[in-house]
Amino acid sequence: xxxxxxxxxxxxxxxxxxxxxxxxxxxxxxxxxxxxxxxxxxxxxxxxxxxxxxxxxxxxxxxxxxxxxxxxxxxxxxxxxxxxxxxxxxxxxxxxxxxxxxxxxxxxxxxxxxxxxxxxxxxxxxxxxxxxxxxxxxxxxxxxxxxxxxxx
Numbered sequence: 001x002x003x004x005x006x007x008x009x010x011x012x013x014x015x016x017x018x019x020x021x022x023x024x025x026x027x028x029x030x031x032x033x034x035x036x037x038x039x040x041x042x043x044x045x046x047x048x049x050x051x052x053x054x055x056x057x058x059x060x061x062x063x064x065x066x067x068x069x070x071x072x073x074x075x076x077x078x079x080x081x082x083x084x085x086x087x088x089x090x091x092x093x094x095x096x097x098x099x100x101x102x103x104x105x106x107x108x109x110x111x112x113x114x115x116x117x118x119x120x121x122x123x124x125x126x127x128x129x130x131x132x133x134x135x136x137x138x139x140x141x142x143x144x145x146x147x148x149x150x151x152x
Contacts, residue, residue: 033075037083040067045090052098061130064091068134072141080141084134091130096123 044063064087072080104112 030078033079034082036075037067037071037079038086040070041083041086041090043067044087045094048095052095060095060126061087061091061133064095064130065133065137069137069141072138073144076145077138077142080138084138087134088127088130092123092127096126 041064044067047063068080068083068087071083075083104114106112
């Protein structure tokens, strides 16, 4: 003889009645989705600053664009937009001012880094590129989600 509490959960494994009533997949929780956006941008910033510290020639915004793609793909539009804003701020505040434009060779053979100028005009092409690629990723993600809805 089964108890009533167990009988409501113990159903055929092929049906959805086998799950408790309040259970939802982890990706549907807004806390997880927005947390993913913040953590992915923080990881991207950490990667970029670490590579910058060791003078590794690395494309400027690749880690941030990967964070945006992850946020749009797994989190949806809201977390994706949060990651775009956070990445835009982190990119403009932590990365561009310290990016080396070129290295000047001194007469003694050593090199001196020459940084990008601090004017907004020199940073504008980077921001435009960043915004265009982020918008393309959001469009790809929304297209994927609408295709998934049509298939199900």
